[in-house]
Amino acid sequence: MSKVLSNKSNLQVLYEDNHVIVVNKRAGDIVQGDKTGDKPLSHVVKDFLKYKYNKPGNVYLGVVHRLDRPTTGIVLFAKTSKALPRLNKLFAEKKTTKTYWALVKNKPPKPEDRLIHWLKKNPKNNKSTAFDKEVEGSKKAILNYRILKSLDNYYLLEIDLETGRHHQIRCQLAKIDCPIKGDLKYGFPRSNKDASISLHARRLEFTHPVKKEKLNIVAPLPDDIIWQACEV
Template structure:
């Protein structure tokens, strides 16, 4: 059972406990937090409280997060695009539209289902729903992911993410013409208090840094390469919107009038890391999906 502690800050006092705690981790919903309170898994200053409790400055919150519910995640035969595989690591190119891992109510058709059919020796660090998953990309983002086949490899790869030594470069088409060739967006990201399904730049958010360079400019769009220094939820999508150049096709953060692409024009093209056993640096590159490349070709032709 995982334990999480949090001390209430000035900007959090007088807020309901479920709202405050749900903003600590983007994967926690207010409904889930309320259930923890009812179950006594969430305490304030060592005491069980009611779901409508309002926080005071310096309140000490402790959450005993229960083990994930044991659910059957069935292997599914899929035509996975495997770029590399050995006894420790799999590198796979995920298509746009595929969810990375199952969630309650959505247990089939995910990358994890396919991986479990392809190889049954995935690490168990993330529990039954996310075996082997070291990092994620959004459903409608395509591109490369590294997957751990044992716990040793998983811990080594996660540490590289913590140390910011993993190379993660994305190609994106954004609205607008970016005037400068290079840039760095250093802006903290957290849950949007007005929309729980969205992330946004907030003062009290988690540190988030994205580097970008412009590869091509068109009449109304720019083609950019974005390199992640950190890996927050929706980071590139939120950061590019924040500087005024939202991703084309992004249904959550972009304008409605956009390019004809099913989901945001974002592709995890380059992935590099040090192999957990051999300690050799490995780098992989996946070409853009056909519809992404077709849109680029049309933009180059001025259509």
């Protein structure tokens, strides 16, 4: 893992070269602009690159994937028009490995399991519902989890996604009565003080779009007493 860099925008850069930049997203940051009008992470990264390299004019930056606003962890951006379509293809063909960590209050039914549900999104409340069988308008969702650590009041789960659906991890864990800490939308009783949910994009493995070498990026955990107890 590369050394974490910082600058006046408090951006955590986990890896950077001529073609890609990987950052550790904070809770509350939005990856791309939305109706709130808040400054998105993509613009923060552009400002960082413009300042670091003293670039005149516009800075190119391609958004490859997204994380929900209350989550933390790895977000990958393309710095060149050459890298972006190649990265998009890697994600579309599921040739990347995305590993998440989540804190839940309730112990899952099994120490590890493969969850298969059908998720249906409701755009009105921006929420998905998980079903055991296919229903009209639903999409198949698959994830694998295992209990990584037992804390005093929570369980740390490691999750590997096989599909990428709307709110998939949040929705599927809630379906097995393990809503993520702080996730009011999916049934956790209390919010986190910073309005985050305890879901962290911990690791991303992918083949560099130009160099063709394997990259394994790991994002440090949030600066929170419970998260810090999860270091294993």
